[in-house]
Amino acid sequence: MKSPVPRFWQTVVVVLIVVGLMLLAVSGYLGPVLRAAQTPLVAAQRWISSRYLAIYELITSPTDMAALRQQNQDLQNQVSQLQTEVIELEQRLGEAQVLYALLDFAREQPQNTYVAAAVIGRDPNPFMRYIFIDRGSDSGVLAGMPVVTAQGLIGRVDAVTAQACRVALITDPATVINVTLQSLKADAQLVGSLTGELTLEMIPSDVNLQPGELVLTSGLGGDYPSDVLIGQVVSVRKLETDLFQTATVQSAVDFNNLQAVLVITNFRPVDIAPLIPED
């Protein structure tokens, strides 16, 4: 069927419409119309895009997850390894600090010669306070030698083998040490106990003993060298009717966590037993 409008006029109308739309778009009058038309298109595009990405991730995720898991495992292993190294380094630092303290102490006491030793065990009998150290007669350690740390007196060597020895701590219930009170110049006896508490006994009642007084070995009896620090008086018990007063001593040494000690090897205990008259 033939159109009643000639083809020329159809072309002219189309051109005029296109030109009119272009002029409207250039002049800005078409903006609201275009925005209204874009909104559903953009929403549709967003929906399609999100669905596409979801499908893409679904298809490609197994390989990514496996890679991530592997990477996570590697990182966890690395963290564990680093944590182990940190713990080892902290332990070495602790040991180094103990050894530096002992070295400083040895340098401050040039009159003595020392053998450093590590604590390797404790006596299995719970009534006794003895430790084992890894130096013996091969290192010049003999029975009766005093054992110290930078914080003070530990005890004395009780029994010796070639490679190790047993040390009786000053906290042992059988230990009795002759001591002197530093500023008061008074003698007393230090005894150990079952609980590890150190007690001063035989302090004359006329001595004005106060907490904070330093307790040193007196050297009497010949078992220990003189002027080795033991601890500090923390409390005093004094009764009017008693001939002697007693006091509790706090040692700076943590006897439960001993790691390294020094044996004073140039001290020989004096055996005064032959000088004691027999009954």
Added chain:
Amino acid sequence: MPVLIGLGVIILFSLLQIGVISQLPLIQGRADLMLLILSAWALNERVEHAWEWTIIAGVLMSLISATPFFLPLFVYLVVTALARALRRRIWQTPLLMLLFIVLIGTLLQHGLSFVSLSIMGSRLPLQASLTMVTLPSLLLNLLLALPVYTMITDIAGWVYPAELDV
């Protein structure tokens, strides 16, 4: 051969005792691993060399410890004798027997230690010794008795394999 194995086992556990167990006190009490091992060993029906193990352990611990008069050896001999005697009479409840022997052995060991150390000059108050040393040690020994029994049963099965009837 069982005696040589016993020597190795006892040396290993004595190192464990002085290096680890003795460093883990409960109040002032400590477990006695050797007492537990010898009790469990002597109670086992297959074991034939209980006395040899006891003598090795007793002499070793007496030399290591500062406890006087070879007291550990004496206590371990008594414990083994008790275990062997009970094993022949009450053989169906070895675990209960083990707990009973551990109880008696711990009390005997601590009682004799208290007396001997007091004679040697240690100042040991009776009540404090009981509450701070003996009772915590007893608790530790009883707690460790079950795992030690299991381990010693395995060792006994390995040292004395069951005979097969052909």
